[in-house]
Amino acid sequence: MPYQPMMIMDSGAVKKYPTNRMLGQRQVTDGKAGEYVWQTYEEVYQKVMRIGSAIRSLGVEPGAHCGIYGSNCPEWVMAMQACNSQGICYVPLNDTLDSSSSP
Template structure:
């Protein structure tokens, strides 16, 4: 098993005090241990970051899903950046087709999966603010966001 550490502790845990709950220690990526990295000047949004990666690495693997056969997880089947980009553009057009305009909010409910990532990037492609509603939040979270 690879024991390489990808995070480093940059802050200690704090106990509950003055009506504030306790908080665990703070960790960062080893690449940002001394502070957050500066973004390249050409990146102004999450869409710039993603579409730039598509241009730079179109044939590289981006999103994968393990195939399950007879209840056993098998190998991953991958989609490339280019394949994901094409789907993202179509999903973004569909979201706009439902009347969601740039600057509006769009809730995305679901589990962690390639489709969730594509829906998020579809919103980014259209200048729409996505609101993640994770399946682990349960039924109460969905009811709270419908009113």
């Protein structure tokens, strides 16, 4: 069966709630967590589409695999959705594992 991406960004929420908060991240200053900084559905959607286009411009075709390595953050979610938007199968790579955890 061919890869069928689940595109959260196509759920209609972007059109229905473009200015609502979607992804938030707390800013850390001097080791203390501050207020959340939010990105709206529309802002995230625009970034996702640009990232997806950039991935395709590198020659990654629909159905191909693309590894995403990084910590848990809004950018990771956007990279995942960017792959989904282009029909690319993303492969999460856990940033907490060391080299001994892979063959």
